[in-house]
Amino acid sequence: MRNDWLLALFISGPAWAQQAPTTAGEAQTTEAPENIREDLEKLPPVPTSLGQLTPDRLMALRAYKSKRLQVKAETEYRGSSVATFTSMSYGHPQGLGTGVVVTDNISTFRTWGVYRGPQRLSAPDFLHIAQATERRDALVADIRRLKKKSNVWYSVAGVGVAGVVAGLVGMATTNDIQTYRQFNLVSLSGTMLTIGGLFGASFPASKASRLYKYPGASMTSDEANDLAHGSNEMLRQELEIAPNEAWLLDLGASD
16 A cells, blocks of 8 residues: 555656746746836836926927027038030031030039028028127128128229220210220220229128128138027026927927
8 A cells, every 4th residue: 555655646746846847937928028017117216306397388398499599500612513515406506516515523512501490590680680889880880881892893893894885885876087096095995994993892792791691701600609599598598498408409409
């Protein structure tokens, strides 16, 4: 009898050993969802420092995003395009006539500009928004002085054109050779005056255009960034936006 009981115990022992890991695995499987739920419950809550998002606060955040100033890098492409043409002619000579191909290399120039939202600002407008009144008044005075100088040269060119026209009319109506020479001299003088006036007006006009269009012509990018940051800080305080909210908007700025 004792031998039969020992034999049965020896046979059932491996079966129990195989069932034990299965039971442990089932216990782990059933406990996993509870652990996951505990981890989810331990996640930190949403920070309250951002404030309650009300319709008025949402409008303030949108206003800050659309009115803040940003200094952005730009790339300009300068150069003429390629022009080709082919013409058909009839009569003499017959056939196709080919035109002249004019090419010019396109060059790239790295520059920067100041933007208010998606809008690019001119230098006087940027200084006005940044409340740099003295620098804006000085810049506007320089632009006006250059434009006035350019207008004087354009007036000289206009006098030259009038001289050219008067000389051509005089040469066409006179019959005296001596008078014809005098009108010819007037026409040549008017031509030189016109060319000189246009050439002299191009320099101050170009400089005035650069001062108006490119803030980099009158200040450095570091100075522009300082003015932009100061203006954004005043805008933030005016709209009563928290610093961390403004910082998140600046980090996510893509326009």
